[in-house]
Amino acid sequence: MAQVSVYVPTPYRKHTAGQSTVPADGATVGEALADLCARQPGLGNELFDAQGQLAAYLNVYVDDTEIHSLSGLDTALSGGEELALIPAMAGGSQSVRLLSPSQVERYSRQIILPELGMPGQRKLLASRVLVVGAGGLGAPVIMYLASAGVGTIGIVDGDLVDRSNLHRQPLHREQDVGGSKVASAQRFVTALNPDVSVIAHPVVLERDNALELIGAYDLVVNGSDNFPTRYLVNDACVLLKKPLIDASILRFEGQATVFMPGKGCYRCLFPTPPEPGTVPSCAEAGVMGALAGQMGSIQALEAIKVLLGVGETLANRLLVVDALAGVSRTFRWQRRPDCALCGDHPSQTGLIDYVAFCGSVMPRRGVDAPGAEELSLQDAQARLGSPGVLWVDVRPRAVFAAGTIPGAISMPIDELSGHLEELRRADRVVFFCEIGQKSQVAALVAVDSGIPAANLRGGLLAWQDAHLPWQDKV
Ligand SMILES: [Zn+2]
Secondary structure, eight states, rough: OOOOEOOGGGGGGGGTTTTTTTEEOOHHHHHHHHHHHHHHHHHHHHHBBBTTTTTTTEEETTEEEEEEGGGGGBOOOOOOEEEEOOOOOOTOOOOOOOOOOHHHTTTHHHHHHHOOOOOOOOHHHEEEEEEEEEEEEEEHHHHHHHHOOSSEEEOOOOOOGGGTTTTTTTTGGGGGGGBHHHHHHHHHHHHHHHTEEEEEEEEEOOOHHHHHHTTTTEEEEEEOOHHHHHHHHHHHHHHHHHHEEEEEEEEEEEEEEEEEETTHHHHHOOOOOOTTTOOOHHHHHHHHHHHHEEEEEEEEHHHHHHHHTTOOOOTTTEEEEEEEEEEEEEOOOOOOOOOOOSSSSSSSSSSHHHHHHHOOOOOOOOOOOOOEEEEEEHHHHHHTTTEEEEEEEOOOOOHHOBSSTTTTEOOOGGGGSSSSHHHHTSSSEEESSSSSSSHHHHHHHHTTTTTTTTEETTTHHHHHTTTTOOOOOO
16 A cells, blocks of 8 residues: 655645645555545545546646556556646636646756655745845845745845945846846846746835735745844734744854744844944944855745745744854744733734834835935035035944044934934035945935935045045044
């Protein structure tokens, strides 16, 4: 007696308690189907007509070969095969399809893994994953999910490709600089794997759009680089009961964990964010591209494990990678019964104001949103000393005190949202930082609040390279 697994398409899953794959025993296809119908009451009426003949609108496959080209119901089974029941389906729903020969070839090295197999590959092709951020983590996540054949990948990122992204975000190339990150990610995936459809969301994930966006996917991978977005993604996933694969990187250190619905959330691990300014960003502190690749690759693998339901995921474990020391450790964590969001008596039942909660700004820019003016060094220098122009240094106060552009004031970016009124008195505000990236965010926040603002392109690095005026101590 051979045991086989039977792939059950959507229309018949009402008879299998929603299961897409169920076991059956039999020495032939006919025996296996009879056993299947005995185990799954109600299915027999779907598969066989009143005369006991296999329904004409139904095809039965043994490992991708239709049984009429074998020996029909008498086709012998040796065990381990996969039977697939494929009925004719009207348009509208996504029809269940077998893998094409080129798909079998493409995925052959993972299909032969017992944990995956044909059913696993089909599951991946039918899966919908949302990747938040097409940056250092998002890039490897998208690349590996797409190459593994995750059929639908949503990418949400409102940012543009900057040349300083390229050392750690191999999705984007030199010619993509200045373009939408989501667009270059989509181009990459389309060229890599025609099986994958990318849904591009060239917007910033925000309180207003998070539930709708995340609600359309099976699982979320978080590659965001700021605390407001990290808490927003967590909260939306908890409210929508979506698995969330989280990771973060800084300098040579990486963290990764998995949040499964009902098993705890980011707030159980870190109930509140650190004080603004105490944890530097990658733009301030630096990060290695290969580490981003490593952590993003872990996220892709965890996502695939969750989608397939195989292995031990990082759920309730925090993986900490110290790349410089060459050491990885995992720490257990538990759902907190007193968690404000997923605890026994949650005080938070919806999304909140994450900028206020974290005390730091969330970069908010859609590709279509009006941008802030980018000042070249020449244009900026021409405005130096003009009345009505306020120069704002958004770096931490300590570095500001050590030297800056003459006449500039200090307003660390984390304090910006509380001081917008002061900026309104100026005719024009020019923001700057080390490399022109944080200040670009600051300028966008100001423009969003109706303040005429510009960003110094290239930041102080470019300014000092050009030997432009400098004030040594403030
Ligand atoms: Zn929680």
